[in-house]
Amino acid sequence: MTPAVLSLADLNLTLIAPELWMTLLACTVLVVDFAFPKIPKPQIAYASMVGMALITLLLGSYAMNGTGGISFGSMFILDPLAIFFKIFILLSTILMTLASIDYLEKASYFRGEYYFLLIFSALGMMFMVSANDFLSLFITLEFSTFGFYILVAYLRDDLKSNEAAIKFFILGALSAGLITYGVSLIYGSTGTVLFEEIAQKHPETSIGLLMGLLFIFIGIGYKLGAAPFHTWVPDVYQGAPTTVTAYLSIVPKAATFGLFLRVAFGTFIGLKADWQWMLVWISILSMTYGNITAIAQKNMKRLLAYSGIAQIGTLLIGMAAGSKMGSESILFYILTYLFANMGAFIVVIIFSNLTQKDDIEDFAGLNRRSPLMAFAMLVFLLSLAGVPPLAGFIGKVYVIAAAVHQDLILLVAVGLINMVISFYYYLIVVKKIYSVEPKDSTPIPISLPLKIALYVSIAGVLLLGIWPKPFINASVAATAVFSDLVLK
């Protein structure tokens, strides 16, 4: 292998422009926050939202013009798949920033850094979905988690927040170690770390390669929080600031799926027979464990954490299908999951901003206190459960149809039964919100930014459920790289 020489002339900076702008934005936010302490923090939030919106537009123009390519010695790729996920990351970061403004006004310190760290993590994830070899896979995975380690520990005086951060850090380090080990094994058996070269070599199944694959899958499993690698999820979700939990429960997962798709469907599709069964079982375990454990939860954030494990399991159905349709369905499902899960967390944020509580019991009678929040929660939970005409229904049918195409009947059966189990605990919450009388019936005020975030989420859930065509088409177009994966 000839050593790759990097010269500035070979680098296509157009490809990396969104990331460059994002870096500039992050630094600006940090500097402005330090240099001009008198600027109110919400202004910084709005400014960074505008910045991210502009970068989203830039990416949109890339999608329109078909800009793309590989650069940095094949380490960085920009293709429709990467653009899809980058837009997804930016939009959800904007939404999350909006939902954080109120929460941060109550926090006492580091309010400017919060936005910086959010943008910084988003930047890491944007690099992550563009990773095109195993080294950049490793670096970007760590880069994106870096900001979260701090964000999870953001409530400095809260023991739970600190505990969560330490757990998150230790397991994050473990999974990083596993991934590095896996990469070294793969390098040992194929002689390269570039995704394309590995794919072109059509490597024979060897024990070293399989072990490497296994380690990488387990490492990614930790990042996704899929069972049996989920142990950090509930504690971290409960301990972290709710805004961070909301972000953590969606965006890193989505970005990891972007990366995972590239690795499994792109690089190692030749070994599909070897990894498919792993994903089938991880998926079955995640769904079943997540859903059954969710039944027993008493805290809303923990409930959403376990339901999140189950949702990841459902997404893995699409991964296990290992087909073009499977990849489309994952992209679409992530979109539906964004609005429904983010929305549910926004309701929790509004609620705990006022009451400082987040047990399920505290939500009893929410309908009397705020009909809008109660209705929103109904819509989000039912969408997570997969009830039409909401987004989650289309997502679930899509994912399951992809698996039926591949004759994964056991997986499909478990997935469908889990759908019914999930009805149980989502409906229990709905029942509490609607049919129990509240202990304290003071109305809950909703501030403007949170109201906007709430309406956007409701609109997203309804739009994706009633008129999903453009989003399905976008998913189909973004996964065009996998179009040579035959149906069976």
Add this chain to the structure above:
Amino acid sequence: MIDDYLLSIILFAPFVGATLLFFVSNQQRDLVKGITVAFSAISLLFSIYLLYHFDTAKGGFQFVQERVWSEALGISFILGVDGIGTPMVLASALLMFCGVFVSWHIADRQKEFYINLLVLGSATMGVYMSLDLFFLFFFYELSVIPMYLFIAIWGRHTKGYKDMSGYVTMGGDSKRDSPAFILNFNKNSKEYAAMKLTLYLSLGAVIALLGILLVYVNSGLNTFNIIAIAEQGALTLGMKEAAFLLIFIGFAPIAAIFPFHSWSPVGYAAAPPAASMMHAGVLKKLGHFTIIRICFYLFPEATVVWMPWVAVLCIINILYGGLVAFLQKDTKFVIGYSSVGHMGYIFLGLASLNMISLTGAVFFLFADAMAMGLLFALAGYIYNQSKTMDIPSLGGLVHRMPFVTFCFVVGAAASFGLPGGMNFVGEIMVFMGAWEVYPIQTILAALGVTITWAYYFRMTRAMFFGDLNPAMAHLKDARGMIDRLPFVLLMFFILFFGIFPGKFITVIEKGISPILMRIETGISATAVAKQPGLKAKAGGDS
């Protein structure tokens, strides 16, 4: 012109009404009621128009509309009705309209109640109109959730209910919220009823979904369009049999087939009257309807294989449902179990697979919707006045509410099949058709009719006649147009179409005949397919 959008108007009017209601305050009660009445009336009027403009000379699917929803997944939004869907759309619209008036005096969150009702009605009609498997399932699944909300929010606890709010678990939480409480069969809380109903029906739904997806994937057409799959689908016989079984097991629970019936009486008893009416009247019939629409229409060969089993199960429904109804002390439970029993007649009609029995079964679908709607509406009215459904503590109500008594007697008579009511026509047709195929079952089913007579007589006598229970002296009869309208409307339909069933029968026959034709060609195709095998075997022997 209007015919091109007729089904859309009927389907979406309640949705539009529900959306408008979101923007109205709960305090503006008149406006809330006005919007609900207006939009449900639109559906009702246009569905009457639909019945009389259904072209019986032409038959087939009419008023078809198609919009592509997603090319990538092969989903189109296709509406269309045949002779089976048309009466059921009317029944749904009618019961929804009556439900609005039955719920006129609800004090707690009436707006949300009406939103739920409109969504429920609309979803039901959506199933009866959909010619696309995806949307059929979409509307079916959509109809399950409003029922949960109805029972959990506006429902009542049923017989044998124990309030466990005083009991506390080790962790200090109320036992009422534990899964053990909600899933406990002995403590009939409304939470239990609601959850049981939802879980039964959702479990059925996902099984059916698996069947639907198998058809979608294996037909090789990348479409959910029912007509296209029926005409060009390349399904093997084994696949058809498997899909039939999955879809049947998936959708039959909502039709309360034995042994998947136990959600139904407790669900109806716990639900508010309008919800019981809708559910016993038209939602339950979704089970039979989807079986005809999907199983019979798409898998005629498999129908012949599986239906004899149904002919056995349906007798258990009739006899078991009837006998259990006999033992009940709660009015709504009696009606609920009677509804379980009636489902058996319809399944018998379906299983017999001939013109007269199938027509009778579909006719019965409509007839039972009217009778159940009327009885649940009246039971709800009496409950609202007396706050009890316990039959022994009622009694002599005729002295206080003669009009309600009159309606109840009409409803009960219609329900046990007195000539003049609609049920009689359906029953007699089912029996005539079934006699040719399953004589033993027909005799047993006819016995079931006697049981039905017995428990309806017993209940009517105990509730309405004899001496007035002094505790019930404060009851008031239904007065004024609002209270009486739903009863009068339903009685009108029962009597009018019971005496002049001709219009319905010609419409229904138009829907049945293509399906029967497919089943007959299916039988002969299977016979032809099997013959070469026989020949080859014979050749091998010689």
